[in-house]
Amino acid sequence: ALHCGIVGLPNVGKSTLFNALTQAKIAAENYPFCTIDPNVGVVPVPDPRMDKLAEIVKPERIVPTTIEFVDIAGLVAGASKGEGLGNQFLANIRETDAIAHVVRCFQDDNVVHVAGKIDPLSDIEVINTELALADMASVERALLRVSKASKSGNKDDLAKKQVLERIFQQLDAGLPARGLNLDDEEKALVKDLCLLTLKPTMYIANVQDDGFTDNPLLDRVQAFADNEGATVVAICAAIEAEIAQLEEDEKKEFLDDLGLEEPGLNRVVRAGYSLLNLATYFTAGVKEVRAWTIPIGATAPQSAGVIHTDFEKGFIRAEVISYQDFIAYKGEQGAKDAGKWRLEGKDYVVKDGDVVHFRFNV
Numbered sequence: 294a295l296h297c298g299i300v301g302l303p304n305v306g307k308s309t310l311f312n313a314l315t316q317a318k319i320a321a322e323n324y325p326f327c328t329i330d331p332n333v334g335v336v337p338v339p340d341p342r343m344d345k346l347a348e349i350v351k352p353e354r355i356v357p358t359t360i361e362f363v364d365i366a367g368l369v370a371g372a373s374k375g376e377g378l379g380n381q382f383l384a385n386i387r388e389t390d391a392i393a394h395v396v397r398c399f400q401d402d403n404v405v406h407v408a409g410k411i412d413p414l415s416d417i418e419v420i421n422t423e424l425a426l427a428d429m430a431s432v433e434r435a436l437l438r439v440s441k442a443s444k445s446g447n448k449d450d451l452a453k454k455q456v457l458e459r460i461f462q463q464l465d466a467g468l469p470a471r472g473l474n475l476d477d478e479e480k481a482l483v484k485d486l487c488l489l490t491l492k493p494t495m496y497i498a499n500v501q502d503d504g505f506t507d508n509p510l511l512d513r514v515q516a517f518a519d520n521e522g523a524t525v526v527a528i529c530a531a532i533e534a535e536i537a538q539l540e541e542d543e544k545k546e547f548l549d550d551l552g553l554e555e556p557g558l559n560r561v562v563r564a565g566y567s568l569l570n571l572a573t574y575f576t577a578g579v580k581e582v583r584a585w586t587i588p589i590g591a592t593a594p595q596s597a598g599v600i601h602t603d604f605e606k607g608f609i610r611a612e613v614i615s616y617q618d619f620i621a622y623k624g625e626q627g628a629k630d631a632g633k634w635r636l637e638g639k640d641y642v643v644k645d646g647d648v649v650h651f652r653f654n655v
C-alpha cells in the first residue's frame with residue numbers, strides 16, 4: 294500500500310491531524326496490518342462519485358478505497374546529524390511515497406513553539422534543510438560508488454553519475470531534488486537512494502479556526518509553495534479533531550454551522566491521494582459499489598490484479614463504461630442502449646472514473 298508521511302516540527306499539530314484522520318474508523322478487521330503500528334492510519338478516500346453511482350445501482354454497501362498516513366514525529370533541526378532520534382525518523386520518511394509537511398500558522402500562547410515564534414517559512418526551511426542534508430549525504434556516497442564503477446565506461450553508470458551530479462548541485466543550492474523535474478528514466482536511475490526531497494510533497498497549513506482568510510502567515514506559505522509548484526491545504530487541526538469525534542448527524546449540523554460542505558480532512562486526503570499519482574476505477578454491482586486504486590497508466594489486466602491476482606492471470610476482457618456515461622445514461626443498461634458500453638482488451642489503459650466489469654478465466 295502507498296504511504297503518505299506526515300512530517301513537521303514538534304507542536305505544529307501533526308498528531309492532532311493524524312488522530313483526526315484515523316478517527317474515520319475504517320473497520321480494523323479488514324486491514325489487519327493497520328492495528329500493528331499505531332503510527333500508521335488507513336484512511337478512506339472520500340469520493341462523491343461513489344454516492345452518485347450508488348443512487349443508480351442501489352448496492353448493499355459502498356466500499357471506498359483507502360490510503361495510509363504515517364505519523365512521523367520528532368523531526369528536529371540537526372536530525373541529519375543524528376540529533377534527537379534523527380536517523381530513525383529520516384529512515385521512516387524514506388519509506389514513504391509522498392510527504393505531507395505540516396506547518397504551524399495558528400497562534401496559541403498555551404502551545405509552545407519550538408523556535409519561540411510563529412514563522413512558518415523558517416519552520417519549512419528547518420525541515421527542508423534536514424531533508425536536503427540527508428539527501429546530500431546519500432548522493433555523495435552514491436557518487437563515490439558510481440564514480441569508481443563508471444571508470445569501466447558502463448553506460449548506465451555514466452548516466453547515473455550525471456543525474457547524481459545534477460541532484461547534488463540542486464541540493465547544494467538549497468533546492469529540493471523534485472524541483473529538477475526528472476523524467477521517469479532519470480528517476481529510475483536514482484530510485485535505490487529513496488531521496489527524501491524527490492518525494493511528491495504538499496504543505497498543510499494548520500490555521501486558527503478564523504485563519505482561512507486574511508492570514509498573512511498562510512499567504513506566505515502559499516507563495517512559497519507556488520514557487521515550488523507544491524499544493525497547500527489549509528485546515529484547522531483542532532476543529533478537525535472535534536469534527537472527527539462527532540456522530541454522522543451531529544457532524545452535518547456542525548459543518549452547516551461553520552458553512553462547510555465537508556470536513557477539511559477530505560481535502561487533505563484527496564490532496565494526498567493525488568500526490569501519489571493514483572487513479573480510481575469503480576466496480577458497481579448490487580452487492581457493492583466499490584472504488585479501486587491503480588497507478589495512473591495501469592492496463593486493464595493490471596487493474597484487474599488489484600481485485601485479485603487470478604483476475605490478472607486469467608484476464609480476458611474488460612467491460613467498461615466511463616463514469617460520465619454511467620451517470621448520464623443511468624446505469625449499465627442505459628449506457629449499453631446508447632452505445633456507450635465498451636469491450637476492452639489487455640492493452641487498454643484504465644481511466645480515472647471508469648466503471649469496469651472484468652471477464653476472466655479461472
Ligand code: GDP
Nearest residue numbers: 303304305306307308309399401404529530531
Ligand atoms: P505535533 O507535535 O506536531 O504532533 O503537535 P500536536 O498535534 O501534538 O499539537 C501540539 C499542541 O497544539 C496540542 O496541544 C494541540 O492541542 C495544539 N493544536 C494542534 N492543532 C491546533 C490548532 O489548530 N489550533 C490550536 N489552537 N491548537 C492546536
